[in-house]
Amino acid sequence: MLAAFYVTYVRNITDIDDKILQRATENQGKYFQGLTARFIDAMHEDEKALAILPPDQEPRATGHIEEIISMIEILIDKEFAYSAENGDVYFSIMRFPDYGKLSKKKMDELLDGARIEVGELKQDPRDFVLWKAAGDGGIGWDSPWGYGRPGWHIECSAMSTSALGNNFDIHGGGTDLLFPHHENEIAQSECATDSKFANLWMHNGPLRVDNEKMSKSLGNFFTVREVLKKYSAEVVRHLLIASHYRSPINYSEHSLQQSAKALERFYISLEGLDIENAKSLTNSRFEKTFFAAMDDDFNTAEAFGVLFELVTVINKQKGEDIDLANQLGKLLVRLGGILGMLQSSPADFLRGDQSIEIEAATIDQLIAEREQARMEKNWALADEIRDQLTAMKVVVEDGADGSSWRIER
Ligand SMILES: [Zn+2]
Numbered sequence: 408m409l410a411a412f413y414v415t416y417v418r419n420i421t422d423i424d425d426k427i428l429q430r431a432t433e434n435q436g437k438y439f440q441g442l443t444a445r446f447i448d449a450m451h452e453d454e455k456a457l458a459i460l461p462p463d464q465e466p467r468a469t470g471h472i473e474e475i476i477s478m479i480e481i482l483i484d485k486e487f488a489y490s491a492e493n494g495d496v497y498f499s500i501m502r503f504p505d506y507g508k509l510s511k512k513k514m515d516e517l518l519d520g521a522r523i524e525v526g527e528l529k530q531d532p533r534d535f536v537l538w539k540a541a542g543d544g545g546i547g548w549d550s551p552w553g554y555g556r557p558g559w560h561i562e563c564s565a566m567s568t569s570a571l572g573n574n575f576d577i578h579g580g581g582t583d584l585l586f587p588h589h590e591n592e593i594a595q596s597e598c599a600t601d602s603k604f605a606n607l608w609m610h611n612g613p614l615r616v617d618n619e620k621m622s623k624s625l626g627n628f629f630t631v632r633e634v635l636k637k638y639s640a641e642v643v644r645h646l647l648i649a650s651h652y653r654s655p656i657n658y659s660e661h662s663l664q665q666s667a668k669a670l671e672r673f674y675i676s677l678e679g680l681d682i683e684n685a686k687s688l689t690n691s692r693f694e695k696t697f698f699a700a701m702d703d704d705f706n707t708a709e710a711f712g713v714l715f716e717l718v719t720v721i722n723k724q725k726g727e728d729i730d731l732a733n734q735l736g737k738l739l740v741r742l743g744g745i746l747g748m749l750q751s752s753p754a755d756f757l758r759g760d761q762s763i764e765i766e767a768a769t770i771d772q773l774i775a776e777r778e779q780a781r782m783e784k785n786w787a788l789a790d791e792i793r794d795q796l797t798a799m800k801v802v803v804e805d806g807a808d809g810s811s812w813r814i815e816r
Pocket residue numbers: 419563588
């Protein structure tokens with residue numbers, strides 16, 4: 408049986424922290440609100456381009472200073488937190504025996520590498536900051552402990568509980584936030600409210616670039632906008648959801664090309680079908696397996712597997728029973744729609760894409776990937792990339808000192 412769940416989706420925005428303040432100062436002292444507003448707008452634009460649904464609420468830390476202060480007051484009253492002489496307030500993790508339950512870390516393990524930085528007045532190096540004194544002049548708010556700013560972790564606890572209550576169903580986030588951020592959110596919230604914080608945690612895997620961690624220092628990062636200049640939004644969306652959300656996503660020209668190919672297969676099978684006038688197929692085995700996969704912790708990889716099975720059957724039925732092919736096509740569009748995909752007309756997708764110019768840099772990178780594959784004697788991958796290049800009308804010539812390429816006319 409299908410059950411409908413109505414979700415209230417809240418996404419917290421940290422619009423104040425040391426990094427933001429530093430950037431604002433570097434930007435000729437421009438007001439930090441201007442800086443964060445610009446980035447939030449840009450984020451919304453990118454999400455819209457990728458057909459990501461907006462949250463129901465998007466609270467910002469600077470709009471919740473009162474709730475943050477009152478949560479810290481409760482924690483101090485209950486002796487889970489203490490204020491230091493310099494105006495900082497810290498959470499005392501020894502007071503919360505459950506600390507580490509999410510990341511499965513033991514209290515004494517946490518002593519390794521924990522240290523008290525210059526200027527900090529922690530009683531225990533494992534304690535974390537709830538309120539940071541802003542000294543003179545910095546951006547901040549008045550509080551019972553003096554002028555200062557909230558710590559990052561407490562912002563999330565205050566925003567989540569004021570939007571959803573003390574206990575709510577699902578908390579999401581990147582794997583990199585599991586410790587200490589989410590662990591600290593649990594500690595603060597459960598100590599302040601005496602109730603379980605989130606019933607379920609969903610952590611998504613990291614984005615990797617050519618099998619390396621994406622990071623600013625490696626210089627291998629890029630923006631959604633840059634990618635959308637070369638690939639359609641649907642191709643990027645496919646790359647992001649084709650693998651299970653808990654596993655890492657590997658971004659490369661090669662994987663984008665593969666997503667483009669996958670979508671091409673879908674749209675080619677839909678081409679020529681009369682979806683609009685087709686009868687709706689209900690309760691088919693495709694639909695059942697698709698939902699079973701999605702109900703299994705959002706196994707999108709398996710769900711796409713079902714859609715590909717559907718493509719094979721559609722292609723076969725096109726020559727045998729066009730009515731059935733139309734009905735199956737309608738089902739494919741409906742199931743694809745649940746993933747936010749396959750809503751373009753086949754003609755738009757298959758021919759509209761040509762307006763996206765294949766840049767020389769893309770081809771160079773594919774050739775480099777192919778050379779790497781050859782060096783590693785991964786002939787299957789090398790051949791696959793060559794086929795892709797051929798499909799792009801790129802002719803590769805292997806010479807003694809590397810490969811050269813040209814566009815076939
Ligand atoms: Zn958070």
